[in-house]
Amino acid sequence: MSQSKKLTSHPAKKRFAAVFDSFMPIFATIAALLVGAIFLLLLDANPITAYSALLEGAFGSFNAFAETLVKAIPLLLVGLGTCIAYRGSVTNIGGEGQMIVGALLSTWIGLSFTNLPGWLMITIAMLAGILGGAVWGGLPGVLKAYFNVNEILSTVMMNAIAVQIMNYMLRGPMIDPVQAEAASQIPQTARLEMAYRLPRLVPTRLHIGLLIAIILAVMVYVLLWRTTLGYRIRAVGQNQSAAKYGGIDVKKHIVLALLLSGAFAGLAGMMQVYGVNYRMITDGSATGFTGNAGFNGIVAALFGQLHPLITIPASILFGGLLVGANSMQRIVQVPSALITALNGLVVVFVVSSEYFRRRSQRKRIAFIESEDEGKPPKERSEGLGEAAS
């Protein structure tokens, strides 16, 4: 009797659960927007009008979509860095600072050498951006690996330092000579040479950075799953003591994970200058330059389940949300603080949904395991090294 009584599994049901899980961030976003609708109602705005304005503003027209993509570029780049850091089990909250330092270094080079061919300068500037971000990310990496300094704290501190360096540089050494003489003294650099600007893809603000970022996403995928370096970063991220046993230099790869992660953010900073603004300008805060991309990129990566390829559409969706929210604000006339709140809601919901996704994944795995092993899930989780019967 027992064999027939053995519970049959439902593959279709399981597959549905898996698909459901991968859409979790989207459901979380919708849930956040629903909560946002309450705010809108309290502000006497019609949520339906507001959200259709949001959609319209993000994806409604060619120009709108191009703008969404422009927004998505830094998100994707920072997000790729987040994917690497996450796989190495380090948390990089320093995207903002790394963007700033990458931008500063590349801008300084671009303004210092004005007679180079465009392609050469752009290449050099990209390397400079990568270098700046890598140093700013690598430093917390060294502190973590060799001095056991928590990288979450140190990367946040490095953000603050980067902002002040930017403010100093743009008011002093790097200030636009025109502004230096004028009374206004706006803290901004001179504009980059026309030849140094990133080529545009279509007659909008969309620049070639999008293609570069997508190619890099594929490269990050290859790096993580097809190279020995990626293998080592993941091994260190998953289990340091087994990695050490496997002959891997754990400290070195902690540094590398943060350094690579920072490099991507640095490149994002360079592209904001060379592809969008053509100069650096500061309002005294990091957000003034980065538009919060250093943080939102992390959310985009979570949205993309920390997989470099899924992070591509995730960045575009999240970019659309940001662009659309701005046009929503214009059309339904709500305070800009609401947009910030909405943004925050999405972040909280998406990050929390990650918890639920993992829990349900664990359950599914336990279920499959119990089928394979003929053992109840509960006993399995008690550890395999023990002589549990």
Next chain:
Amino acid sequence: MEIRADQTNKTPFTSLQMRNVCKRFPGVLANCEVDFDVVSGEVHALLGENGAGKSTLMKVLYGMYKLDDGEIILNGQPVTIQNPTVAINHGIGMIHQHFMLVPTLTVAENVALGLPSSKGPLTDLDVVSERIVQLASTYNLKIDPSALIWQLSVGQQQRVEIIKALYRGASLLLLDEPTAVLTPQEVDELFLIMRQMTSDGYGLGFISHKLHEVVEISDRITVLRNGRKIGTQLTSAVTKQTLANWMVGREITFITSNDKMDQGEVRIDMQAVSCPSQRGTEGLRHIDLQIHSGEIVGLAGVSGNGQLELAEVVTGLRPIKEGRVLLDGEDITGLIPGQVTEKGLSYVPEERMKDGMIRDFNISENLILREHHKWPFSKKGFLRIPYINEHTDKLVEQFRIKTPSRMTLAKNLSGGNIQKVLLARELSRSPRAIVAAQPTRGLDIGASEYVHEQLLEQRKLGTAILLISEDLDEIMALADRIAVIYEGQIMDVLPRLTATKEDLGLLMAGVHPGETIQN
């Protein structure tokens, strides 16, 4: 003596029967039509491999799992046990494999934990202590109620668990693998206590997968396999061989390395090695140990006496303070693990999931952990996936790893298969020497047998093997020579043929045989 039903008016325990017990988990039948019974005054052992359903059955009885089918009859009355509290009220106690004690509290505090105080909101530790002393003296348990748990040895902690159960009025005690953590002497003491309890009318359920212990202590034995009862026999009427065959479902040959090997020259040579332990205290003290090619040296000892340090020192995972380690005459002192690996040393770590495998890596990825950076696994920094897959498939077949696919994550494999993956990685490299720490811990008979075969095969190939084990039977079966470690020192090295369990047990406790034991 009759059983005192403490602070309750329980009827004294006479018998317990579990009939037709079925317990299902999603997709699996953990227990199927199992009958099990215990009468007052006997030890009834539940024997079976890992995953046979022994713990499940006991947890059903203790109310930790809900019964799906069947019935439980206590003292002639059908009972429903929804949770452990009900079980305790029925006089059923359970000694878990992992102790449920708060390390920073005293014995008395742990015993009183969760029980109503006789003084209302105030604690009644003096009353509790008094009763503990009383219970302890009855069973010669030697426990000080005011001692802090963390100061006690594992064996003593187990006694606290027993006292806890007795204090709560248990008259039927279920012991889940109680000997797994004890030294041979402590096992003897536990058995003494168990015998006294049965003569006082207690009923004992004893779970184990160690044949010889079951045969030694029990009156009756029930064997489970794959959740089903294979049979119940009087211990006096059954042979070890029959029981082993019942457990595994096929003929088992007990492996011993009787064939004399021609031993080669010294492979691993540890010379006056000292190193600190994890806590910064002295871990190893002037260890001198030689292992020859084609020889298995067993390292016996109670866990925590420097075995881990010794393994890690040889494999380069732990820095050496003094002395040196030679491999085939070449100094490998101070090399990092990767370099030691290059020299041809393989390591089967004790905590395989923590130190030897990456849970979230699949089988392929785990198999290349040691040599991922080398041809033919990678070329110019890129992994050669086709070759790695081929390599995985080959080892999966060769080492009989049971897995749905090579992409299966390590954490989804059973303990035995995890160990097979680890052995596949470590042995397929044709090592010159192997350090194997607790290579069969937690494995069932079938898998243990497999591991032993593999080690003996390596020995035949001329590999030098250091076998670290807390299982004396394993060491006695495999090793050519047996070294005993105690507090970071090698007490003695005995040839297997002349070593006796008694001598080894004494050495493990830090006493040289022949010396008088001083208190």
